[in-house]
Amino acid sequence: MVNRAQIYQAQATARVAADTKQPLAERLRNQLVLQQTIARLQDREAHGAPWFTKFGLNQDRDTLNVLWPLYARNNQALMRDALRDELHNQLTAYVQLPPGSDARSAATQRAYGLLKGYLMLARPDKADASWLAANMLKAWPTRAGVPASVWQTQAPKLLGFYAQNLPAHPEWKIKPDAELVGTVRQILLKQIGQRNAESGLYQEMLQRIARNWPDLTLTDMTGDTDASTLFSTSEVVPGMFTRQAWEEQVENAIDEVAKTRRAEIDWVLTDKTHQAGSDISPEALKQRLTERYFSDFGNAWLNMANSIQWHEAGSLSEAIAQLNLLADVRQSPLVALMNTLAWQGQTGAKGAALADSIVDSAKKLVGRKKNAQQFIEQARGPKGPLDSVFGPLNGLMAGKDGTGSNGNLSFQSWLARVTQVRLKLQQVTSAPDPQAMAQMLAQTVFQGKAIDLTDTRDYGSLAAASLGQEWNGFGQALFVQPLDLAWRQVLAPAAGSLNTRWQSTIVAQWNTAFAGRYPFKATGSDASLPLLAQFLRGDSGRIAAFLKTNLGGILHQEGSRWVVNPSVSQGMTVNPAFLTAVNQLADIADIIFAQGDAGVHFELMARPSRDVARMQLTLDGQSLDYFNQMESWQSFTWPETPTIPAWILAGEV
Structure with a gap:
């Protein structure tokens, strides 16, 4: 009885689904019911029918054999051919887009999906039910004669069932338009290639x-x-x-x-x-x-x-503690970091690897294991895919006892130099008068004499530069700034002392000699030229002597002008306004002392003036007498003779 009822039900479902006079939306609903009946029979055939339908009377397989041809005819008319035509039309529209246009470029990814779905209908072995159901609805979101809600609900189910069973029924496949497929492939390969x-x-x-x-x-x-x-x-x-x-x-x-x-x-x-x-x-x-x-x-x-940032110390003692930890091979975080970077930089290298001890040490570091053995020396392994990035760093790690004079730099040598600097700075802090010793140390550098600290700073700058532009931030933070900032702790008090010395030896004496005197102030009292020469002479003046003695390692003369030597500025920042003022005085000195002694050489020419018949000018014993004659230039030197009145001007009407 149960089997007979199921057979009658299947026959009724088949008759309803075969009615082609119904509206399209109703036919799709009927096809879905037929599809569900077939799916139920498939499940029973795969997993076994209920016991009460057996006893040799089960007709599930025979019923399926009857329903499959009817399903195929209905699906061909309702879904397969309609989908084929829709995809064909959209692919044709894609082919007709202008080559190289933005429209074609924008539609490329979508066209790939259309072609994939189209080929799935033609190649049962490639049919993917879930992909086809999801993506073909995107390509075909609405269908004429079918309410949008009905189509959005039923189309994925109908398409998914068809694609799911297509491999078992290869006769359901479509015959693709080979010419269209070839054209679309050619365009897609050109548009997207494989990128x-x-x-x-x-x-x-x-x-x-x-x-x-x-x-x-x-x-x-x-x-x-x-x-x-x-x-x-x-x-x-x-x-x-x-x-x-x-x-x-x-x-x-x-x-x-x-x-x-x-x-x-x-x-x-x-x-x-x-x-x-x-x-x-x-x-x-x-x-x-x-x-x-x-x-x-x-x-x-x-x-x-x-992105690493160095922490600036707040005092010289803190800077010394930093350098002590930095150069301690057993406890230095920089050594550990360099080890990790060197090991990571060998990723992908083929052939002979790094020494086992090096590899084990770095693995322990990265693996967060305790008591990781620190290392410095590293074998130069074979070239790897990261050599262009990590090669300079590995080269610095591999160097031994480099001096920097011939480009042979080494991380180990730099650490040794940092230790020397730390010991030197410890001598400063241990001195009876630390500030005085710090000032003396800085003054030695300002005078252009090299010391351990400046040599190591230069070596660190070379090491940072050897890493290349790609590692610039890393090199500056960990090879340049540690010594630069430590040097500033020494420089700060020395710079203050230097400014005080300038004020007392130059500024104060200048004000005493020239304050309130012409031409520094509009008064009748002139500044003494011989005294001015004591300050301004470029060869022996007080200002030049001060700069050469105290800042000879930082400033140098280009002609008569003082300029900062950026390569040996030693961390000292010279106020640009100070240099401008000093060079302005140097320019004045070039004019006033052009002949060695103070003086100005110039020319005057008298011109006819209304109601003036004769003009006489006497300047330090030098006369210009003009009496309505041809104009001409006449040379003067000032001062000519200090005992003669400065100038006399007379005229006749």
């Missing part, structure tokens, strides 16, 4: 990997050392851009992406007669993905390294 596809594959791969690897912080990179008193950064390195991630997951993930590349994309864009070229081969894809990964890898580490 857009590779970008999606790459990002998708990174998203999967990122979940497995936590971000690497500065604390992780410096192991058991404490960097908080020396430097810090809030930037992190994404965990997927680490050597561990590469060796344990990323490398294999890229291999898998390369292997499945054709199965995921190539069948849409290529076939036996339409090949896209060797650039889409798994090997080529693997190479491009690897290059892209290591480019992002290097940028991630550079971004973190260049």
Whole structure:
């Protein structure tokens, strides 16, 4: 009885679904009911029918055999052919877009989806029910004669069921327009090639990997050392851009992406007669993905390294403590960081790896394990994909006993020099009069004499420069600023003392000699030229002597003008207004003392004037007598003879 009732029900469902006189929306509903009946019978055939329908009387298979042809005819008319025509029309419209236009470029990704759906209808082995149901509704959101709500609800179910059963019924496939498919493939290959596809594959791969690897912080990179008193950064390195991630997951993930590349994309864009070229081969894809990964890898580490900020000490004692920790090979966070960077920089290198002790040490640091052995020397391993980024840093780590004179710089040598500076500064703080000794030390440098501190500052600047522009922020923060800021602690009191000495030896005596005198003030009392010469002479004047004696290592003369030597400024900032004033006085001295003694050489020419018949001018015994004659220039020197009145001017009417 149960089997007979099901057979009658199936027959009734089939008759209703076969009625072509019903409206399109009603026919789609009837087709969905038929589809649900078939799906129920499929499930019973796959998992077994209820026991009470068996006993040799079950007719599920026979019922299915009867319903499948009816379903196929209805689906062909209602869904398959309509979808084929819709996709064909949209692909044709895409082909007709102007080549190189923005419209074609914008429609490229959508056209790829249309072509993929169109080919799924023609290739049952590629049919993806879930993809087809979701994406074809986007391509065909409304249908004439069917309410939007009905179409949006029923179309995914009808399309999904059809695609799900298409592999088992290859006779349902469509016959594609080969010429249209070839044209669309050719356009898509030209428009997107593999770049857009590779970008999606790459990002998708990174998203999967990122979940497995936590971000690497500065604390992780410096192991058991404490960097908080020396430097810090809030930037992190994404965990997927680490050597561990590469060796344990990323490398294999890229291999898998390369292997499945054709199965995921190539069948849409290529076939036996339409090949896209060797650039889409798994090997080529693997190479491009690897290059892209290591480019992002290097940028991630550079971004973190260049964001590091050095902490300025508040006193000379704090600066000494910083240098002490910085140069201590066993406890230095900088050594730990350099070790980590060097080890990470060898990611992807093939062949002979780094020495086992080096690798183990860096692994312990990054793995947050206790008692990690610090190291400095590093074997120069084979070239790797990150050599262009980490090569300069690895070269600095690998150098031994570099002096900097021939470009042979080494991290180990720099640390030794930092220790020398720290010991020198400790002598300052241990002296009976620390301020006086600091001033003497700074004065020695201002006079152009090299000391350990300035030599090490120069060496640090060379080391930072050797890392290249890409590592500029990192090099400045960790190789230049530690010594620069320590030097400022010595420089501050010395600079104050220098300013005081200038005020007492130059400014105060200048004011005593020339305050209230012409030409520095509009009065009848002139400044003494011999006294002015004592200050202004470029060879032996007080100002020049002060600058040469006290700032000879910072300022130098270009002609008669004083300029700062930026390469040896030693951290001293010279007030530009001070230099401007000094050079203005130098310009005056060039004019007044052009002949050695104070004086000005000039020419005068008398011109006819109304109601004046004769003009006589006497200047320090030099006369100009004009009596309505031809004008001419006459030379004068001032002062000529100090005993003669300065000048006399007389005229006749």
